[in-house]
Amino acid sequence: GQNIDQPTEMTATEGAIVQINCTYQTSGFNGLFWYQQHAGEAPTFLSYNVLDGLEEKGRFSSFLSRSKGYSYLLLKELQMKDSASYLCAAGDSNYQLIWGAGTKLIIKP
Amino acid sequence: GAVVSQHPSRVICKSGTSVKIECRSLDFQATTMFWYRQFPKQSLMLMATSNEGSKATYEQGVEKDKFLINHASLTLSTLTVTSAHPEDSSFYICSAGLAENEQFFGPGTRLTVL
Numbered sequence: 119g120q121n122i123d124q125p126t127e128m129t130a131t132e133g134a135i136v137q138i139n140c141t142y143q144t145s146g147f148n149g150l151f152w153y154q155q156h157a158g159e160a161p162t163f164l165s166y167n168v169l170d171g172l173e174e175k176g177r178f179s180s181f182l183s184r185s186k187g188y189s190y191l192l193l194k195e196l197q198m199k200d201s202a203s204y205l206c207a208a209g210d211s212n213y214q215l216i217w218g219a220g221t222k223l224i225i226k227p
Numbered sequence: 228g229a230v231v232s233q234h235p236s237r238v239i240c241k242s243g244t245s246v247k248i249e250c251r252s253l254d255f256q257a258t259t260m261f262w263y264r265q266f267p268k269q270s271l272m273l274m275a276t277s278n279e280g281s282k283a284t285y286e287q288g289v290e291k292d293k294f295l296i297n298h299a300s301l302t303l304s305t306l307t308v309t310s311a312h313p314e315d316s317s318f319y320i321c322s323a324g325l326a327e328n329e330q331f332f333g334p335g336t337r338l339t340v341l
């Protein structure tokens with residue numbers, strides 16, 4: 119079956135670094151996405167990985183290991199506005215996104 | 228980046244009425260649009276895949292006669308919730324595919340059925 123696992127909730131301190139992990143099992147694989155979703159809003163795109171390795175984009179980085187079915191989103195220099203849910207999604211062989219349940223990130227001052 | 232709009236952003240209706248939600252890709256043509264539903268504190272659930280000029284493909288468990296989807300042009304898809312009931316109250320989000328496996332989301336429509 120197809121499955122995405124990520125932690126339900128994480129807490130971090132303003133200014134610190136946090137890593138949100140995601141493991142996936144899909145029928146075929148066409149990339150791993152990370153989205154940010156603030157309460158009451160639609161998701162916004164953060165990153166896309168299709169090759170192994172680390173993609174850095176400002177304070178956010180995303181890593182993929184296809185052999186391990188594993189990805190993480192790394193957030194540096196955390197700000198209060200980073201408090202949100204972070205959704206991991208994997209593209210399957212039909213190019214449909216399989217969504218994780220999301221990780222709620224709580225930032226404390 | 229690609230922009231997707233949705234209208235209305237919020238709608239409150241009485242039980243038994245029908246509600247139409249529009250999804251538009253503003254600066255690109257989308258042959259495929261996706262409709263999602265999201266209940267509070269839950270992840271997105273794909274309802275259907277809408278292809279321009281053809282019938283939508285519905286996910287298992289989604290009633291196609293209740294959730295009517297029309298994709299009349301490359302920039303517009305509509306979702307009509309027919310005979311809405313309180314259990315249909317949810318956050319409905321569309322996304323449009325710019326390329327394979329790349330989706331841009333609309334801002335969502337909050338539906339409340341009284």
